[in-house]
Amino acid sequence: MIKRALISVSDKTGIVDFAKNLAAKGVEIISTGGTAKALSDAGLKVTNISDITGFPECLDGRVKTLHPKVHAGLLAIRSNEEHMKQIRDLGVETIDIVVINLYPFKQTILKGNVELEEAIENIDIGGPTMLRAAAKNYQDVAVVVDPADYEKVLSEFNETGDVSVKTKFRLAYKVFEHTSHYDTLIAKYLRDTLGDIDFPETLSLTFEKVQDMRYGENPHQKAVFYKEVGANRGVLPSAVQLHGKELSYNNINDTNGAIELVKEFDEPTVVAVKHTNPCGVGSAATIYEAYMRAYESDPVSIFGGIIAANREIDAKTAEEINKIFVEIVVAPSFTDEAFAILSQKKNIRLLKLEGISEKVSADTLDMKKVCGGLLVQKYNSQLFNEEELKVVTDVEPTSEQLEDLVFAMKVVKHTKSNGIALAKGKMTIGVGPGQTNRIVPTRVAIEYAGERSKGAVMASDAFFPFEDCVEAAAAAGIKAIIQPGGSLNDQKSIDACNKHGIVMVLTGMRHFKH
Template structure:
């Protein structure tokens, strides 16, 4: 039976109503600090913690509940005669319910310009200690951390006169889920304050649920979308959906890849993505022309794809987009007329991402889950180093070719490996992604480009192991190539370029993406 409840909450949602219901059921309420004042102001009788412990709060409230009379009352096993004898001997009463949520550490660190001292002061000590004690002794203590559980606990008490062990265990699980999340936020914040890039010996990550999904990558798979706590500037998790159906697992994954690619560009650019690979990318003086070029890059693959623009979508651009079936449009903003046009289609997802060009912060993890483990690396935030570019052929690229080579490298960097991309006039013409050999990737890109490959440039995410890609490029009329270099057979590709009059640049930076 529940006779005494200790209540101390920073989130006071629903707490007055819940405490009043406990009081009606004859349960004594213990509290402290601001919670005690809130309850007393509401006319609820409260016993102050210091009256239980016989010790006043001290150190600006840092020490209130850290006392044997609290923790013995929580940890005593009621069925253990020796435990109960010791409580009686020490004049300690049991505490049968704990209702606690923690100092707002997350809310504090997410504030602008928060100082380290303020963040540290919002690390709760007594709260997690009491929660863990109560959860450890879940068979005898009801522990509540989530206001949404108040009504269910009251209902069960009314129906059975108590709270079942099954419910107590579920509530205890929520405690350790919360305290683990809480401690991980603290360690993550402190690691960031060190300002050093390192991989800890024990990596603990925490995310918050955004939504349950209808299904995963395939209909028979269950899925959930979680968001990382902290700065998500420019990420799909911080986009605002203005219209359309709920995002699917594949929508989110594909949109993430499209956003990674759009961040490579400063000028007005449109990226079209299908199955996590770019199928049309173009830059221009304005977003309308960029969209037209991106569409014309591959009008077949763009159907049913995702479009991301790094400038406001205007009426003209929206009218063109609406001519075909598009799953998602993401942009920093939309004119009123553009939104009205796009939203005429019931199911199109229209997302607004104000800071769409924001770069990911240094130290951001890129993670790949494997069975039984996790691969972790820093994000691939580098494209090329202009000072390290090296022309290895007799023919040098023109300035226009060099700009297109860099453009094509941006595209292929965000294509699955092995990848090849062709481009001209800052427009992708053909992308050959995700092939098991590089010559096949080159052939696919060239086939997509067709006659447009004449005068185009080629980018490869990794080195050419053989001169076959150069030979295919020469046959297609490609005039310049950019690739990392580094093969033991580099000279064969260099010789082939010289033979066919093709300029070739080595970057020294590989961009595998699996």
């Protein structure tokens, strides 16, 4: 039966009503500091923790609950006669329910420009200690860390005077999830503050749930979407959905790919993505022209795809988008007229993502889960080092060709390997993604381009192992190629380019994407 409750919360949402309900049934309320004041001000009789411990709060409140009379009262196993005899002899009374949430460490560090001293002062010590003690003794102590559980706990208490062991066990589980999350945030903050630890010997990660999903990649797979705590602006979890039904697992994966690619560009650019691969990319002086280039890149594949833009969507652009079916449009903003046009279709998702153009930090961790393990690397934030860029053929690129080569390399960087991208006039005209050799994606990209390949440029995410890709490019009328180089057969590819009067530029930087 619940006879004594210890309540000490930073988030006081609902706590007064919760405590009043307990007190109405004769439960003694023990509390600390600000919580004790809030409960007393609400007319509740409260026993201060110092009256229990016989020891005053000290060190600016750093020490108040770290005392045997608290922890023995939490950890004594009621069915253990020796435990119960010991606490009687020591003058310790049991505590039957603990309601605690912790100092607001997360809220403190997310304020921005927080000083280390302030962050450290918001690391809770006594709270996690009491939570863990109560959770360890869950069969005898109900421990509540989440205000969302108040209603469930009160419902059982009002009916039976106690909380069921099943519920206590679930509450104990939530405690250890909560304290693990809390400690991981602290460790990450300290690691980031040090700034010189890229990959710790043990890596603890913590994420917060955004939403449950109807299903995963396929209908038979369960799925959920989590976000990093404190993720930067300009990333998908920070987007605000303005219209349309809930995003699916595949929607999120594809949209993330579109956002990552559009970040490569500074001028007005529109990216169309299908199954995480770009199917149309266009840059221009206006977002309308950029969209038209992206659309004309591949009018077939863009159907049912994802569109990302790095400028506000205006009415003229919205009217064009509305002519086809697309799943999602993500942009930094929409004019009122554009929103009115696009929202006529109930199933299109419209996402507002401020900071969509902001680059991803090179220190960001890129992770891939494998069965039984986790691959972790730094984010691929570079395209190439300009000092390593070199023309290796007899023919030099024109300024227009060089612009298109860089454009195409940005696209192929975000295309599944092995990848090939063809471009002309700052728009893609053919993309060949995700093949097990390099000649097949070359042929796929050329087939998409058709006659438009004449005078175009080609980018490859990795070196050409043979000169066959150059020969295919020459036959299609392609005039310039950019690739990392590094093959034993580089010279054969260079010779083939010279034979056909094709420019070849080597970057020295590979961009595999698996």
